[in-house]
Amino acid sequence: MKVAVLGAGAIGAYVGAALHRAGADVHLIARGPHLAAMRRYGVRVRSPRGDFTAHTRATDDPAEVGPVDYVFLGLKANSYAACGPLIEPLPHDTTAVVAAQNGIPWWYFHRHGGPYDGRRLQSVDPSGAVSAVLAPERAVGCVVYAATELEQPGVVRHLEGTRFSIGEPGRDVSARCLALSEAMRSGGLLLGGAAGGFVRPDELDIPLTFEGTRQAGPTLGSGVVMAFDDTVPLLRVAEFFRDESCGQCVPCRVGTVRQEEALRRIVEHTGAAAADDITLLREVGRAMRDASICGLGQTAWNAVESAIDRLGAYE
Ligand code: SF4
Structure with a gap:
């Protein structure tokens, strides 16, 4: 399983480190001193559950990563509409996009059923730019229960919680969600x-x-x-x-x-x-x-x- 974390801040780097620990091929996309520290020392996670370091790949250039099976979005939701050039090299035909966005997402009515089925939400995607960059068909919902902070570049302080609830917009149980869930729960x-x-x-x-x-x-x-x-x-x-x-x-x-x-x-x-x-x-x-x-x-x-x-x- 190949995973790119776009916006590998405190939550993104923590998810990437956890998936790497479970055996996934993880590529973190970040910038500045945080990227430099992760490249040099790996992602250092300080957690009450036990500290660990994950030596994932890290870059500021998604083109270096190429197509992946899952894109985990750790960006702020208000930057989704402008992330087109960053995300463009990452998808293949069946790539899923998992947005770490608590709250109502841009794809909310995709496969929702009922009278609002397929309606674009003006409040979170007013011009349609987000849906254009992040096709709702690729979306996998994700609610983040973990609390993390960047203690210093490359060092993630995990405060509490490890649960990431994921699911399909249409509420069905899909192979892509099951595979991701299994990767996040290691034996x-x-x-x-x-x-x-x-x-x-x-x-x-x-x-x-x-x-x-x-x-x-x-x-x-x-x-x-x-x-x-x-x-x-x-x-x-x-x-x-x-x-x-x-x-x-x-x-x-x-x-x-x-x-x-x-x-x-x-x-x-x-x-x-x-x-x-x-x-x-x-x-x-x-x-x-x-x-x-x-x-x-x-x-x-x-x-x-x-x-x-x-x-x-x-x-
Ligand atoms: S096996 Fe018997 S002797 Fe050994 S620790 Fe247990 S109760 Fe005590």
Whole structure:
């Protein structure tokens, strides 16, 4: 999947970095010191979910990028009408344009149905210039729930929220929306068995050595590599530790059960709805790590912690 982010400011660069982390071929289009910093150091994301750096491609010239599958618009909405020369090199026949524009978009009545079907909104596209540059047929709706700011050139401070709601103007479920959604929700590999840690799709080329994996964050442990899809069935890991606990010490005997219970409660939840149970998981995890007698209890929280912090599970 090839993605161009046109207007890679705080939100655009954050999206680009997240998609790059999930394995997409991302090209950020920006200007000035911010572009220079991203070229030199990558996009450095500072986040309560865990810091990371994404070494995406970055340019000020869309012609260098060429046709892409998705254009993510991080521009201010009032500059859409004038972005024609910038966007012109990017689309191919089926390219989708995803505008990070909270509020009523220029394509609002495209495939809307009813008496206003196809009507151009004078309030957001008064002369038709926006529709001329950004054909409504290419539009994929996007509501941004994430809050970010540019801390300094090339450095994005992620404050809260990771949800980007996307959808077709006609409300149908399309292949292009599903593909983008899947790219934004990455799976991972669990290194070192059930007591290990996850590596993300963008880290799959790390050397499978003790030094290489330690440098990336997780450890090689027993050498077992388990592949998970984007649903990350952490309950299976929690059930394993609950069954394996011999029950001799309280932190592990009780903690592995509490961990499984919390995961069962939040299995369908994300964001604020999962926050209390994630806090509980962290407290139980710390107690198991610090106070269990043997290595089983001390590592029973590793994979769950890693999925939350490194894969963004339950965001
Ligand atoms: S930490 Fe070890 S000794 Fe304690 S209950 Fe778990 S398996 Fe048993």
